[in-house]
Amino acid sequence: MGFLLRILVSALAAMLTAYLLKPAVKVDSFVTALILALVLALLNALVKPLLILLTFPVTIVTLGLFLFVINALIILLAAKLVPGFKVDGFWWALLFSIVMTIINSVMISLAGGNND
Template sequence: MGGFLLRILVSALAAMLTTYLLKPAVKIDSFVTALLLALVLALLNALVRPLLVLFTLPVTLLTLGLFLFVINAVIILLAAKIVPGFKVDGFWWAMLFSIVMTIINSVLSSLAGANNND
């Protein structure tokens, strides 16, 4: 449980840093909103993303996996509809947010030790 909370905190911090880099196209009102966003993204990635990947498997294989970027952008746009205080200006900004947040999240997770399976 502690590892999950650490990953949520790291994801919230990554979302705040990503928002800072992508201003004004992406907006998060507060750190509490970023925590809620991290929690919603974790749930969407656990529940919705596997279904989207399964349903779009032929397209994903045809594009050699590049369609997964589209799925990530759709997840971000869905989170923007669910989380009050989180706004993204469009599909391309959602895709860029997804890419940048993934990179920042990876760096922060390795620094915080959130990737350990203890």
């Protein structure tokens, strides 16, 4: 599945997740969701590997559960960078990360993106 299609699916997943977590997570428009999807893709490609490397001992001790914390921190950083995207706190960012991952996986599998 191409990069553009994955960004579009991620933007739709972000909109749906924000709708489900409405009082605490806010995405202003679909354009904001597209920008959010691009920023999350960049942060996941550039910042997340560095955070995983720096926190590797903690990740091993917690049997990988610390990766959820890293995902929540990436969401909070994206909320600072993207105007029109707001998350009320760490726990909402953690929940947003989990729900968005599930929705994104379902939407990509429905789109037939697991062939590549």
